[in-house]
Amino acid sequence: MPEKEQHQRTAPPLAETVAKRLAESALPGPVKALLREALDGGADGTVASSAVSGRVFLDSLTVNGFRGIGPRARLSLSPRPGVNLVVGRNGSGKSSLADAIEVGFTGARVHRSGQDATRGGHWSNLHAGDDPAIEVKLAIEGDTSRSTLTRTWTSKEFGSSEATFKRPGHATVPLAEAGWDTALTDHRPFLSYTDLDLMLTGKPSERYDAIAAILGMELLSTATNRLSTREKALAAAAKEMRDALPGLKDALYALEDDERAVRALVAVDTPGALDLDTIDELLAGLPPADDSRLAELRIEAGAHGPDLAEVAAAVQRLLIALADVEDLRGTDAESARLRADLLEKALAHVDRHPYDDVCPMCGTDRVLGREWYDHASRQVAELRREAKAAEDARSAVRAGAWTLQNLIESPVRIPACLTDPWKVWINCRQITDPVELARSAEEAAMVLADACDTARRSAVRELEERDERWSALVVRLAAWAGKARETERDKSLLSNLRKAVKWLKDLTSELRERRMERFTGATQDIWERLRQESNVDLTAVSLKGSEKANVRKLVMAASVDGQAAPALDVMSQGELHSLALSLFLPRATTADSPFGFLVIDDPVQSMDPTKVHGLAQVLHEMGKHRQIVVFTHDTRLQKAFTDLELPVTVLQVTRGEGSRVKVVCVDDPVAQAIGDARAIASTRGLPAEAYSHVLPGLCRIALENAFLEAAWIRHHRAGGSERDLQDALDSAERFQKVAALALFGDVGHVTDVESEVRRRYKDQAWLLIRTCQQGAHPGGASILNPHRFVSDVEALAQKIRKPEVTA
């Protein structure tokens, strides 16, 4: 047992273990960061300032108007580890006090299934139930003064209570802000007979839950869930992307004549080399350099033949010019002009010789008369006009041909299918004969325009068709590419998350197993103590099924005289009771519990006398590290502590008229030692050694116990570790070191103990201590008046216990 107890005591809280393991692990940095983030998130960032992290001990309980307690009753405890028995007859108000502690903390009472936890029955006192109130003063590790938990009721309803919490240096806040809700359930520091009953009569799954909760894996499971959720989201996205790929590929294959689709296909379907850049380029619609067909199509779609109207007009104009020339055929513009010149010269001759009407050339008389003159003049004008028309017509033909040939253009790129008609059209430029030109050009233009139209229409249709399919695909491809990009980006995150989750899961199962082992060990140890001569051996306690399984259960295997059997079936009522205690006690005292105290209401019922001895030992062991408050009407437990010489504080509850409940301390470790010393002092005629050695030894124990009490309380206030105190207790200089801790809060002051004792308690006190210590030396101490000596020691012990008002 001591070893196990040690084990349990030194088991660090889960968060610490996990942080340490994380720091030690060989995980890559990013994985560690993820884990740290997930683990820290546990607090959800809403840590109230009053939240308590140090271990809590009970300092006092003040109750009024609650159940069997009328006017103010007070139970004072030493807020430190140790066993406290609160004894009293049935009906003395004992259970009301026990209840008050639980109700103070939880506002409810443990209830059997079918009962309402908020129903209090006759919960307020009949005599003084007007103003029910429960006040619990708590000593919290590291706090220099006490915190106060106050619960009051706003109405006659049991469920209408409100609790506040006041921690030194903090404002009064609702109790919930102390942050104990989970711990109150998981590590329930209250154990009543009903609890024991529930532990055994409840469903197997409830037993499972009761034990699983204390394995305290919430921190890990919350973090695991947090990471798993992220991991699942990422994995789902990646899967969605992978699942969409075959469909996308099929669609791209369907467009295999589209270079874009082919490129996209290559980009998405090259294993291990997803080419997102190409996809982006495709999505952006940038013209690809090597897509000849598409380029061809685009050119075809842009192909425009000659403007037929223009060509027709030009041809028309040329034809008209040609017709004009045709009309003037036979009219020689030159000869007409020469004739006109000749006639003009003849007219000029007549003008010079008005009276000479003989023709100078043929000599005929009387031909150049008036009549001839007029005729010749008209003829000159006609001839001149004729000559001009012939010239104009000719130049019109030239202009027409030129205009028409100018309409023939050769584009930068000629689509392949239009090469021939375009060539014919272009060749028209070479035709010199305007008649031929007019004929050929018009024909070529019409053929080409026709061919262009056809080519363009079909190209446009094809482009449209392609674009339609493509743009439909583009949407799909874009969506897929987005996912693919995310997946690609989150790839390392996902892998890190997986690593983190795996690490957490492994750690969880490992720690869980270890904790369960520890728990089982503790349970078996307690069972060993309690069973005494029972022939039922508790062979195993284990959790069966996962936390979410419907069939989960707590398996308790036993063996009866070597025969394996389920514990619950073979145990007697008393044994079951012991078994429940064996399960409950380790549960309430795991290292994760913030509660340094444990309240047990009447655990002795239905126990054999020998089991009571076992229980006393168990409680004593637990009392080394926990403040155990046991309420009992059975005197056997107290007797068992005395018989086994185990230190214990006994408080007696008595009830007077009008529910006046009083609690008096009737025994404690100091008083026990003093009582023993007194027993020696009272025995007459003992050999000298009894007074010189035994008596001082017992007195020394009384003083040491007093110092220990003061030391513990001081140490707890300073938030010192339990181990330091334990080291002092285990050392050879135990008395000095404990005294130094009590007086200075520091074992280093061993050499100053004497002067401090002299200063605080006068020189006489130091003499008493010296005398007590001499009892351990061969020479012994010389004590003249044993009774007086014991009384002096007792007085000094009481002074030592009173804490210094300074802190």
Next chain:
Amino acid sequence: MTTHCPASVEGLLLTADRLLDSELAGVTTTGRHRGACLVLRTALELCVDQTLKVALPGLPHTTSGRAKLLLLHTFTAGETARRAKALWAQLSLGCHYHLYELGPTYDQVRAWRAEVNALIQELSGRSGS
């Protein structure tokens, strides 16, 4: 807690064994077990007395049981003294009638018998050295 008849530790242990294992006409099983407890307790007391007599000659016969067991702490290992006291208390419970309790069982008395034996060995070994 003092014994007036000259009894030996060995004789008492033998008596205890007989009471435990043999039938005695007209005596109930519980009665025999109680008797065994009584005898065992006497044997333990005798042994404690002998130990103290060696360590503290002149210890008055009238010394109370509590004082004796306290004195024992000084002259033997603390754990042995504590066990002696615990066992003495258990045997005391076993040999008295308690209104609401059943008598000790065979197994319990057997266990106590073994513990008495062990303590006698330890105490005598220590006093002899």
